[in-house]
Amino acid sequence: xxxxxxxHAQTLIGSLGRLVSQPFGSAMTMGVIGIAIALPLxxxxxxxxxRLATSNLNTAFDLTVYLDKKAGxxxxxxxxxxxxxxxxxxxVRIISADEAFAQFRNDSGFxxxxxxxxxxxxxxxxxxxxxxxASTPHGTETLKSAIAAMPDVQAAQLDTEWVKRLHAMxxxxxxxxxxxxxxxxxxxxxxxxxxxxxxxxxxxxxxxxMKLVGASDGFARRPFLYSGIWYGLGxxxxxxxxxAAAGAALAQPVEQLATLYGSGFRLQGLGxxxxxxxxxxxxxxxxxxxxxxxxxxIREIExx
Numbered sequence: 001x002x003x004x005x006x007x008h009a010q011t012l013i014g015s016l017g018r019l020v021s022q023p024f025g026s027a028m029t030m031g032v033i034g035i036a037i038a039l040p041l042x043x044x045x046x047x048x049x050x051r052l053a054t055s056n057l058n059t060a061f062d063l064t065v066y067l068d069k070k071a072g073x074x075x076x077x078x079x080x081x082x083x084x085x086x087x088x089x090x091x092v093r094i095i096s097a098d099e100a101f102a103q104f105r106n107d108s109g110f111x112x113x114x115x116x117x118x119x120x121x122x123x124x125x126x127x128x129x130x131x132x133x134a135s136t137p138h139g140t141e142t143l144k145s146a147i148a149a150m151p152d153v154q155a156a157q158l159d160t161e162w163v164k165r166l167h168a169m170x171x172x173x174x175x176x177x178x179x180x181x182x183x184x185x186x187x188x189x190x191x192x193x194x195x196x197x198x199x200x201x202x203x204x205x206x207x208x209x210m211k212l213v214g215a216s217d218g219f220a221r222r223p224f225l226y227s228g229i230w231y232g233l234g235x236x237x238x239x240x241x242x243x244a245a246a247g248a249a250l251a252q253p254v255e256q257l258a259t260l261y262g263s264g265f266r267l268q269g270l271g272x273x274x275x276x277x278x279x280x281x282x283x284x285x286x287x288x289x290x291x292x293x294x295x296x297x298i299r300e301i302e303x304x
Contacts, residue, residue, distance in 0.1 A: 200294065228290025235282050
């Protein structure tokens with residue numbers, strides 16, 4: 001067993017030395033693998049940050065409750081107090097009819113036209129903020145139905161369709177990233193397979209001599225499998241460097257954009273588990289490509 005592991009370690013280091021002895025070709029192969037992995041990795045990173053940036057939108061599902069004009073301010077205060085006692089309501093803000101009319105007068109630009117009105121047409125309004133647990137599509141719809149059934153409530157309005165559309169678009173982009181990643185993963189397998197095939201053809205005489213003295217196909221295949229793993233690890237490391245560079249380039253613009261919207265959002269980078277997963281997946285894909293090439297071509301080589 002000790003000799004078995006020692007032989008594998010020797011082959012592992014020897015395959016790395018062979019790649020180092022051909023720096024240009026090895027770097028080209030690793031660079032192609034790195035770019036192929038970096039594209040879906042960057043897309044996944046952007047989607048992750050987009051979901052993180054919009055995660056607090058669920059807490060912004062405010063309900064606008066329009067009361068009957070005949071209710072009066074006393075009834076408005078009573079309804080607000082009644083709503084504050086609910087377990088699914090975090091905050092209730094009262095906007096009186098006079099405040100709403102003054103704000104509409106300033107924002108609309110129809111000040112002179114509004115002066116012709118005999119009375120204020122706007123009702124008292126309640127802005128109801130649900131709790132965090134109730135800030136879901138089902139929870140807010142339930143709260144809306146309960147408020148709409150209350151006496152003196154003329155209408156209860158809840159606009160969450162744009163949030164649903166946003167999450168639907170993010171789901172579509174996620175599938176696009178997954179499909180792109182699958183296609184590029186197949187490309188990595190084919191690239192490594194072709195590279196290993198050329199390496200096998202260049203070392204055909206060496207393989208014939210190995211088989212002549214009794215080496216099995218598995219023994220002759222082993223160095224090429226380790227070469228594939230090194231290709232994958234090198235390409236995965238380059239992909240992580242590309243992602244880190246892109247994140248550093250986008251960090252400041254994203255921070256400035258978030259500041260303009262009054263948010264303290266910061267672009268999140270790759271975590272340790274994600275980086276380890278990228279290296280593992282890259283090594284596995286490259287190993288699969290080298291295995292397909294070695295399995296086919298080494299079997300065809302026999303000493304004359």
